[in-house]
Each structure stands twice: as C-alpha cells, then as structure tokens.
Amino acid sequence: MKPLLDVTDLVVRHGDRTVVDRVSFRVDAGETLALIGESGAGKSSTALAVLGLLRPEPGSSVRFDGRETVGLSGRQMRGVRAQFQPVFQDPYGSLTPRKTIGDTITEPLRVHRRPVAGRAAELMELVGLDPALADRLPHELSGGQCQRAGIARALALGPRLLVLDEPVSALDPSVRSGIVNLLTGLQDRLGLGYLFICHDLPLVRHIAHRVAVMAPGGRVVETATAHALFTAPQDPYTRDLLAAAVHHARPTV
Numbered sequence: 001m002k003p004l005l006d007v008t009d010l011v012v013r014h015g016d017r018t019v020v021d022r023v024s025f026r027v028d029a030g031e032t033l034a035l036i037g038e039s040g041a042g043k044s045s046t047a048l049a050v051l052g053l054l055r056p057e058p059g060s061s062v063r064f065d066g067r068e069t070v071g072l073s074g075r076q077m078r079g080v081r082a083q084f085q086p087v088f089q090d091p092y093g094s095l096t097p098r099k100t101i102g103d104t105i106t107e108p109l110r111v112h113r114r115p116v117a118g119r120a121a122e123l124m125e126l127v128g129l130d131p132a133l134a135d136r137l138p139h140e141l142s143g144g145q146c147q148r149a150g151i152a153r154a155l156a157l158g159p160r161l162l163v164l165d166e167p168v169s170a171l172d173p174s175v176r177s178g179i180v181n182l183l184t185g186l187q188d189r190l191g192l193g194y195l196f197i198c199h200d201l202p203l204v205r206h207i208a209h210r211v212a213v214m215a216p217g218g219r220v221v222e223t224a225t226a227h228a229l230f231t232a233p234q235d236p237y238t239r240d241l242l243a244a245a246v247h248h249a250r251p252t253v
C-alpha cells in the first residue's frame with residue numbers, strides 16, 4: 001500500500017546548523033506515527049518542513065500520496081496542502097484574536113474558494129463544539145474549546161493527514177483526555193493519518209501505532225511499533241529517554 005506521507009532523507013538547516021539530519025519515515029492512512037525526543041531534537045523543524053513551511057535542503061523528499069512536494073511552487077503546494085493540515089500547541093495563539101470562531105474555522109474554505117454556507121456548524125459539531133459558539137471570539141472560549149476550534153479549522157478542507165505538534169500539552173489536564181478522545185475518534189471515523197509530536201510518553205504509548213525517536217542533532221535513531229518501543233527499546237538513546245521519563249514521573253515525597 002502506498003503511504004499517505006513518505007519522508008525520505010529530510011535535511012533541514014538553520015543557518016549553518018543541521019537540525020534535521022537525513023530523517024526518513026512514513027505515515028499510512030488511519031495510522032498515528034509519534035515523533036518523540038528531547039527538546040531541541042528537531043521534531044518541530046521536521047513538522048514545519050513536512051508542511052512546506054520550512055524549506056528543506058536539496059535531496060530531501062516529502063511525498064504526499066506518492067506526489068513529491070519539495071520544490072513545488074506556492075500555488076502547486078496550496079493544492080496539496082489542502083490534504084495535510086497542522087494543529088499546533090497553543091490553542092489561543094493558533095486562532096485569530098479578532099475573528100469569530102465561525103469565521104476562523106471556515107477561513108481555509110474561503111482561501112480555497114470552496115462553499116462556506118452551513119460549514120461552520122457542521123465542522124463545530126464534528127469536533128463536539130456547540131454551533132451557538134460560532135459568533136464568539138477566541139478569548140471567550142476555554143482552552144479546550146479553542147483547541148477544538150483549531151481542529152475544526154484543520155478539518156475544513158477535508159484533509160487526509162494532520163500534523164499535530166504537541167496538541168494537548170498546553171491544556172489543563174482535565175480537558176486533555178477530551179481532546180485525545182476527539183482525535184482518536186476522528187481518526188477512526190475519517191481514516192486520518194496523524195504525525196503526532198509529543199513529549200508525554202504515556203500518551204504516546206496510549207495513542208501511537210508507531211514511534212520514531214529523534215536524538216539531538218536531528219537524527220532518527222529508532223522507529224518501531226509503540227509496543228516494541230516501550231517494551232524493548234533497541235537504541236541506547238531511546239532507553240535513556242524512557243528511563244528519564246519514568247524518573248520524572250516518579251512522585252516526589
């Protein structure tokens with residue numbers, strides 16, 4: 001089966017520093033691939049390059065449904081980009097402060113000249129938001145509601161893949177599980193592929209099908225099913241990362 005997203009030898013540089021170093025992975029339809037690794041390992045740079053928001057180095061390949069996206073013009077990229085959409089960490093920051101929730105959610109439809117009528121309510125229902133909130137501004141909503149709106153906006157164009165960069169880490173623990181359940185439910189219903197960047201290893205273990213581990217310097221040191229990775233990590237870096245997470249999770253007395 002052709003992967004939905006096929007990344008091969010991705011290299012990203014900031015100035016003369018290589019922060020993503022020949023990274024390769026794939027994401028299939030209906031699958032969650034988690035990208036884990038300590039802060040600064042290059043996970044967000046990978047996500048931005050996949051989304052076409054950072055230009056990777058020559059020789060990098062990001063294929064979406066078999067089509068190469070590296071080197072596409074802005075206009076060509078816009079057509080492909082409808083199929084893969086980002087959801088970022090900060091639920092307030094990813095919405096426009098002075099735009100109503102309804103307008104924000106339907107903005108991608110206007111940009112792509114698609115019909116808008118009735119879509120805000122449909123999309124809001126899809127993510128468990130009361131359509132009566134469509135006229136509110138972001139600051140009038142809770143963090144969890146804002147993140148639901150961000151997900152609705154990401155779904156507006158009917159994408160097949162979501163790039164989720166820490167989508168629940170800024171949220172209050174009490175609303176996190178609601179968003180996680182929403183994401184897993186949407187994946188089941190819509191067959192979405194997820195590239196899921198996350199520091200919360202118990203959550204990764206819970207929702208990822210496969211996991212790629214990035215080490216500082218931007219290399220992927222290990223890719224495995226979530227079960228294999230958490231029960232029998234092969235690379236010393238992965239073992240240290242998992243051990244550090246257990247250590248941090250230990251209650252202090």
Ligand SMILES: Nc1ncnc2c1ncn2[C@@H]1O[C@H](COP(=O)(O)OP(=O)(O)OP(=O)(O)O)[C@@H](O)[C@H]1O
Pocket residue numbers: 014015019037038039040041042043044045046
């Ligand atoms: N715009 C930029 N200009 C220069 N350096 C950058 C830029 N963005 C990121 N970096 C550097 O690139 C490296 C990788 O950063 P990146 O944000 O991709 O890592 P990360 O694994 O996502 O980290 P975190 O988990 O903290 O978000 C870091 O050393 C970071 O300081």
